[in-house]
Amino acid sequence: MARRLHHDVVVIGGGSAGIATASSMLKRRPSLDIAIVEPSEDHFYQPGWTMAGGGVFKAPVTKRPMASVMPTRATWVREAAASFQPESNQVTLGDGTALTYDVLIVAPGIRLAWEKIEGLEQTLGKNGVTSNYRYDLAPYTWELVRNLKSGRAIFHQPPMPIKCAGAPQKAMYLSCDAWMERGVLNDIDVEFHNAGGVLFGVKEYVPALMDYVKKYGIDLRLNRTMVAVDGPARRATFETETGEDTVEFDMLHAVPPQVAPQFVADSPLANAESGFVDIDKFTLQHVRYSNVFGVGDAGSMPNAKTAAAARKQAPIVAVNALAVLDGQQPVADYDGYGSCPLTVERGRIVLAEFGYDGKLLPSFPKWVIDGTRPAKLSWLLKSEALPWIYWNGMLKGHEWLVTPQIKRAA
Structure with a gap:
């Protein structure tokens, strides 16, 4: 007979969003009985992978034991969630x-659907892919x-939503x-094949990025979705507005389409269209089940799916979930904040910070950082700063620059 256990709060997912939310709740109420459901033995600082791919970080610095x-x-419940009965x-x-x-609190992240690009999984890590x-x-x-001296290098971006666009x-x-x-x-012929129709979704940041596109001589190709990769032949096939186009490459940086985890998409918690957790974009409370919240990449809200967004959302979910636990209504709103530090060269970044509807939400005065x-x-x-803040601040419930603003009386 299956076991049945009860906790005040159950958090699905031990990624950045789940752990930050649990830590913020425990900071406010140390006696709370919280269970975190997470099967992985390792925890990753995923924003660091870009830096590892650029030779700035060594990959192991982005990985720590989940227990730590x-x-x-x-x-810690070391098991995977299979289904919900809300x-x-x-x-x-x-x-x-x-x-x-x-x-x-549902925070299992987003699923990388490598299989949606024919042939991609089989050639990852070899054949220049x-x-x-x-x-x-x-x-x-x-x-x-390091090894490429000539040829064609293709960088690819799939349709939204993806984490860290x-x-x-x-x-x-x-x-x-x-x-x-x-x-x-x-x-080297560098090409950027983007499924979207613009280089970046918030127009204020496009001019600076276009300066670098021109500086590096990048061939910008929009409205092109990768559908297949032939690794041994070093060919990638794209769906375009005029039909399929197959191009050869010497290096291909591929990004998979991304979808809601299947056990979420198949559940009563899912948004009918997207499959993500169907939540109010301001309170992050489920639209049908008032004692359920979504946080991080698995949520249906239309924000940029970034670690910075999860850092902002976690304390808001913490205070709203505690209010519901006390029989009250949510007390704080999320403004859609996300941040995308665009590393345009080694040593310089375009720091994109924005919220819902592309509203600019800078953390610093313009004279400090424009x-x-x-x-x-x-x-x-x-x-x-950000890696240190992640490990020592966000995951431990410290809410530097993201303390929620209480807008309603509990």
Whole structure:
């Protein structure tokens, strides 16, 4: 007979969003009984993979044992969630265990659907095909960049939604900067194949990015979606507005389409269209189940899916979930904040910070950092400050610059 266990709060996912939310709740209420459901033994600082692919970080610095980041007062359930029964306030785990809860927080992240590009999975890590979206492949990106002296390098961005929509560009700019420094950029044809119709979705940042597109001589190709890769032949096929187009490459940085985790998409919690957790974009409370919240990349809200967004969302979900636990209504709103530090060269970053409807939401006065211009200070923020803040602040419930503003009386 399957076990049945109860906790005040059950958090699905031990990634950045889940652990940050649990830590913020425990900071406010140390006696809270929280269980975090997470099968992985390792925890990754995923924003660091771009830097590893650019030769700035060594990949292992982005990885720590899950046990070292799990909140000490939380119960770590080392199992995967399999299904949700929200009418019964219950989650069923892969081993058949049933967890019941007073409040459920769903934060399993987004699923990288490599299989949606024919032939891609089979050739990753060889034949010049790489992706900074996987920990084990980021070092291969840097290996390819170091060894390429001529030929065609293709960087690809799939249709939205994807996590860190700037990451495909970051990989390209850092690669171009390395090739320029070695004096081989003029012998490499660099192409950016973007499924979208614009270089970047918030127009204020486009001029600075276009300056680098021109500086590096990048061939910008929009409205092109990769559908197949033939690794041994080094050919990639794109769906375009006029039909399919197959191009040869010497290096391909591929990014997979991304979808809701299947157990979320198949559940009563899913948004009918997207499959993500169907939540109010301001309170992050589920639209049908008031004691359920979504946080991070698995949520249906239309924000940029970045670690910075999760850092802003986690304290908001913490205070709103505690309010619901106390029989009250949510008390704080999320403004859609996300940040994308676009590494345009080694040592300079365009710090894109924006919220819903593309509204600019800078963290610093313009005289400190003008996010629409490449800046050295933004690079220091990305390379030095943000990793430290992640491990020592965000995951431990410290809410530096993201303390929620209480807008309603509980």
